[in-house]
Amino acid sequence: MRALLIRDLRLALRAGGGFGLGLAFFLIVVVLVPFSVGPSSELLSRIAAGVLWLGALLACLLSLDRLLAVDWEDGALDLLATSPLPLEGVVAVKAVAHWITTGLPLVLAAPVLGVLLNLPGPGYGPLVISLALGTPALSMIGAFGAALTVGIKRGGLLLSLLVLPLYVPTLIFGAEVARRGAQGLDTSTPMLLLAGITCAVLALMPFAAAAVLRVNLR
Amino acid sequence: MSLWEYANPVKFLSLSERALPWLWGGAALCLVIGLGWGFFLTPDDFRQGSTVKIIYLHVPAAFLAINAWFMMLVASLIWIIRRHHVSALAARAAAPVGVVMTLIALVTGAIWGQPMWGTWWAWDPRLTSFLILFLFYLGYVALWEAIEDPDSAADLTSILCLVGTVFAVLSRYAVNFWNQGLHQGASLSLDKEENVADVFYQPLLVSIGGFVLLFLALVLYRTGTEIRVRRTRALIAREERASGLSPEVRDA
Numbered sequence: 383m384r385a386l387l388i389r390d391l392r393l394a395l396r397a398g399g400g401f402g403l404g405l406a407f408f409l410i411v412v413v414l415v416p417f418s419v420g421p422s423s424e425l426l427s428r429i430a431a432g433v434l435w436l437g438a439l440l441a442c443l444l445s446l447d448r449l450l451a452v453d454w455e456d457g458a459l460d461l462l463a464t465s466p467l468p469l470e471g472v473v474a475v476k477a478v479a480h481w482i483t484t485g486l487p488l489v490l491a492a493p494v495l496g497v498l499l500n501l502p503g504p505g506y507g508p509l510v511i512s513l514a515l516g517t518p519a520l521s522m523i524g525a526f527g528a529a530l531t532v533g534i535k536r537g538g539l540l541l542s543l544l545v546l547p548l549y550v551p552t553l554i555f556g557a558e559v560a561r562r563g564a565q566g567l568d569t570s571t572p573m574l575l576l577a578g579i580t581c582a583v584l585a586l587m588p589f590a591a592a593a594v595l596r597v598n599l600r
Numbered sequence: 601m602s603l604w605e606y607a608n609p610v611k612f613l614s615l616s617e618r619a620l621p622w623l624w625g626g627a628a629l630c631l632v633i634g635l636g637w638g639f640f641l642t643p644d645d646f647r648q649g650s651t652v653k654i655i656y657l658h659v660p661a662a663f664l665a666i667n668a669w670f671m672m673l674v675a676s677l678i679w680i681i682r683r684h685h686v687s688a689l690a691a692r693a694a695a696p697v698g699v700v701m702t703l704i705a706l707v708t709g710a711i712w713g714q715p716m717w718g719t720w721w722a723w724d725p726r727l728t729s730f731l732i733l734f735l736f737y738l739g740y741v742a743l744w745e746a747i748e749d750p751d752s753a754a755d756l757t758s759i760l761c762l763v764g765t766v767f768a769v770l771s772r773y774a775v776n777f778w779n780q781g782l783h784q785g786a787s788l789s790l791d792k793e794e795n796v797a798d799v800f801y802q803p804l805l806v807s808i809g810g811f812v813l814l815f816l817a818l819v820l821y822r823t824g825t826e827i828r829v830r831r832t833r834a835l836i837a838r839e840e841r842a843s844g845l846s847p848e849v850r851d852a
Contacts, residue, residue: 526763530756534746543742544760547735548767551774558778572777579770590763597755 383467383475390479393452404441404484405491411437412495423500430499431509431560437495438488438513439553442520443545447538449480449528450595459532463599469592477518477525477588485517501564508563512576516556519580523548526591533598552579607684609827616820623820627813634807642799654712656804660811662705665733668698668815672740673765676758686823688754689830691761692744693822697815699737706730725775732771736764750830 415433416426453459462472492513493506501509527545531537555576562569606612638656675691678684709727710720721727743760747753 530743530760531746533752537746540739540742540746543735544739547732547739547771548763550732551767551770554771554774554778575774575777587763590759594756594759597752597759600752 383471386462386467386472386475387479390476391482394479394483404445405487407444408437408441408488408491409495411440412498415499427500427502427564430496430501431505431564432557433499434492434496434501434509435513435516435553435557435560438485438492438517439520439549441488442484442517442524443542443549445480445484446524446528446545447531447541449476449525450532451528451537454532454598459595460599463595469595470588473525473529473591473595474522474584474588477522477591480525481518481521485513485521489513489517502566504566505560505564508569508573509560512556512559512563512569512573515559515573515576515580516552519552519583520549522583522587522591523552526587526594529591529595529598532595552576552583555579604682604684607682607686609686609831612686613824613827616824620817620820623813623817627810627817630806630810630813632810634803634805634810638800638803638807642803651712651715652800654708655800656807658705658708658712659804660808661701661708662730663808664811664815665698665701665705665730668694668701669733669737669761669765669768671819672698672761676761679754680758680762685754685830686827688758689826690819690823691758692754693826694815694819695737695741695744697818697822699734699741701811701815702730702734702737706734723779725772725779728775728779729768729772732775733768736768740764 412433415429415437419425419429450459453462463469465472489510492509493501496506496509524545527541527548530544531541534540555572558572559569559576562572606615635656639653642653644650644652672691672694675687675694678687679691706727709730713722714720740757740760743757744753747756
């Protein structure tokens with residue numbers, strides 16, 4: 383498992399654009415928001431938390447279609463499926479690697495972009511915590527979507543259609559934490575619910591994703 | 601005689617052919633009675649005026665939109681556990697009907713909401729969760745269309761249906777948490793206290809019955825079509841094999 387994780391990370395690093403692309407996309411989304419809603423700092427500080435969450439979610443979505451497709455095309459996935467590591471483990475490791483290359487940089491970049499959007503002072507802590515809690519769930523759900531559409535040519539758009547509704551609960555609770563934090567309210571209830579969703583997704587989703595992948599590898 | 605005998609496509613088709621005229625007829629009768637009674641023979645509501653009458657389309661459509669998904673869930677489970685093709689095809693046949701029902705519920709709701717709430721749309725939990733349900737339906741239908749091999753398509757969409765159900769229920773409660781609503785509470789719970797007044801309730805039940813029969817008829821009809829399409833494809837494939845046109849045969 384560790385070898386697979388290191389291999390995936392190394393591939394993402396050397397292929398270039400693994401870390402950078404998602405981050406650049408996140409930055410561009412955040413920059414485009416003031417252009418579209420106007421530069422009023424009062425308005426921006428009210429929507430900052432939600433925009434950052436939405437941007438992180440879209441940046442996560444962007445790289446999903448390569449999550450399994452590369453290994454599918456060159457046949458590495460078939461080898462992984464016949465390896466002693468169970469397919470559930472393979473999918474989970476792939477999701478973790480995706481999170482490290484996409485989710486983690488987003489979490490770290492979010493406070494910097496929060497400054498751009500005039501995020502109120504007490505909002506930074508909850509924003510980072512909620513993103514750190516929520517993005518692993520996004521990666522894992524995305525791995526399920528990627529497994530579902532891996533056999534389809536040009537499945538990228540379909541992947542978004544399938545994955546985005548599944549993102550709704552995570553987004554609701556995550557953005558709620560960030561928004562309440564920015565208003566200086568108590569964040570513990572949505573935070574616990576968000577953590578619960580992430581734990582459940584991490585525990586159960588690998589099974590669904592592996593089942594789907596087995597069908598596709600048949 | 602067990603229920604599983606109807607997993608045999610031939611038995612299923614002969615049963616559905618016998619049942620279909622009754623279902624179509626019953627649906628037409630119930631809809632004419634329920635909607636006619638509801639539209640022309642019930643009094644106007646003292647507060648909502650005649651706009652209340654859209655309830656005879658709105659509530660049955662919403663009821664079926666949810667239960668069509670539930671039926672797809674059961675059919676998907678049967679396909680995953682017992683591998684009956686008819687079951688997978690029935691789930692496939694039900695999905696577009698569910699899409700239309702969801703759309704009817706959303707549109708009639710908007711038309712009703714405009715005079716009553718003064719807005720076509722509000723981000724109310726019930727409305728929002730219906731919109732999310734609609735997106736789930738779209739994804740499900742799109743996945744069926746995208747995959748060529750029928751058996752893997754059935755497998756993948758069944759798993760999507762299971763996972764989607766969990767997330768749809770989760771979203772239902774998440775949106776409750778996220779915003780307070782304009783929509784009234786349940787109008788059809790078994791608890792008598794909560795229901796709408798009897799004058800409106802009786803024709804409503806009849807039109808719900810009509811919608812249910814219509815749904816059953818559509819699903820049986822569409823499942824029959826799917827079975828025949830698949831049979832035709834098998835026949836064409838066999839024909840091609842026999843005349844040696846298919847590439848596998850030529851290469852061999």
